[in-house]
Amino acid sequence: MKIRHVVATAVAAAVATPAVLLAATPAVAEPKPVPVVQAERKPSIAELEKAVAEAKKAYEAAVAAESAARKAADEARSDTAPLAVAAAAARKEAEAAATAKDTADKALADAKAALAALDVNATPEQKTAAEQAVADAEKDVTTTTDAKAAADTKLREADKAVADAKDAADRKLNEATRTKNEALAALQAAEQALADAKEGDTGGGDIFIEEPRLTSEIVDLPSGIIAGTSVEFTLRLTNGTEKTMDDVRGTLRLSATDKSSRNDLHTLLKLQYSTPKHPKWGDTETDVAIGGLGPVKPGGHADIKFRLTVDAKAPAADGVASVTGDFQNNDGSFGGNGRYKDFTFGITPASGKPDTSGTSGTSGTEPQGSKSPQPVNATLAATGSSSVMPQIALAGGFAMVLGAGAVYVARRRGSGA
Template structure:
């Protein structure tokens, strides 16, 4: 059960990393970049020394449960604060309504003053020719007084209107801020739940008996032809090569590919906008990527041999511009039930809005190795366009048409969710720093 122990090590490291890593916000990207790298290094180097015990996994699961419980309590408190902020009897809202009442009263006073001025002018104009000088003086004074009162009422109305507008603006800003804070708390609760599920699964897996699987750093899974900039609404064909450098023959290898992205803000995950299909020589019809992000299987492979899988990525046209990572890895199972796999490699890319025409697009290059993909859900669509991939070179092994059996340990499952959740946020931070420096 060596692979399960590798996953368990990653989960322990992830759970003991500050939960702030999982909030996936641009503001936290700088602070979490070094933490993410350290956590990944711990997850890999720890395997060389020792593996976490059941007790350590139980402790990690307990911490994850407490973090989730705290997040639920925080969400409840934030919801109460939000309800108060949005209530009609909130202090700022009451003040705004009072200011509005003052503005209405000032408007009425101005209207009355304007009418009094009109009446005074009409009375002056209606004086007969026989009016005495005193009567004329009195009428003229009445007009002057009415004009003064009208100007004063106009100034009072303008002041009241500005006061009401300011009061409502302050009230609205407070409401918007409360909604934003509540949204952040909700996202933190979702992230904590994800970590809890990962920790629980790692503990359950460690308690179960399984095949004696091993970590194979010399099992290579490399993507070629994936552009560094992908336009929403487009279809991109690229390929994946599996190379067996383990020093032994492998009966069946299952490559895995998963696309994880957010919009430019880093707040909103848009993984569902990516639809991935695979095709091989043995199975040329395009098929949707299935459970566990598996893209078919390759095998048997002699030591030093390789096999290829063609991939087709479709991105929804409605997907917003953003940034993302493609996670690529592979695991294997032999006829004698021995099994193993490698950790995933990141391929960074920029997602452009539909209709964009980038001037220069390079092929994305492999980045650092992580502990796999964010989750196990499939990314697939239906396609009616078959592609024939051609024959492999001699000695590279045939491409099997079926996916991996359920006995495979599944590197993409347990450890990946805990460690990859912050990956795109860190990438957003890196890109923003690069942009500000240019």
């Protein structure tokens, strides 16, 4: 696909974007709205080369940040970590306190038995000594009981500190990995734009056409999902125009957050997809664009099937599936509906009942789609988890498909995605 003015302009605009990634790593930069790009001029080769160089720096920085985060996560899980050492010492103290209490309990029992065993001929001195032994043993029991309770509390706090440190390190690693994948996507898109520009721009259609009549709907997604189970649903793209769209692409973004702490739980969601051209289930990321669905006639639709599996360890959570669609025609024109639609669902722990608090479904586990959800009031490029990928993907019309950090280009002269 020869680069269009809009692609080149968007890639040139990405020169500033890697700097955001560099400044934000290892955390993910807060996404900012990016308007639909309408090209006014063709960027120079030098500008595109600068975009590639900046994207490469961002990617290298993201790789280094991920490596550092991985090392920190490994250290947090090590037995030699300071918190782990403190927890081990607390465990020994708790064990010693438990042993001391057991010894005191036995001493008290023996003292009481000795007092009870005194016969009627025992002297007053013997009786007094036995009673004093019981009193001393009772005092020791009280002391060791308090000491054991304190040691147990200290151990619980130490174990919690270790667990919290591990969780924090894992979250930073996940954020760093996501940033790296986004930086890789931006770099590959910039490199492709530069390569296309060097071939020469002979294509037509410089402006992204916002076409709200290309609708995106989710069918059969339950409003409640139990952790440890899988559900299947469909992303349906319908051509409501009076002209055939030569090829369409659907984009899906899945996310879930813990109800109490609002932690990102996307790593507990596994997604697979299937299309008529590729009916076998294939693994993909929770943020994916799938094209090559072929022509769609007026009033017709194209479907992408998805299988969502929620990890059995998932807590109660709120999930959102955001979808949109775009198209590309053989004459070089391209566009899309320019907006995401949100479909919400609830996640219930494996031992519970489905959470049907999702706002887009009906009730129980009835499929979504019977009610029209509210569209996101933002451009296609302005939504999602990153300010990098939507800018490049949208501006390219049909530029790339993301999966496990990989990008592939659907060339106009090709036969699929």
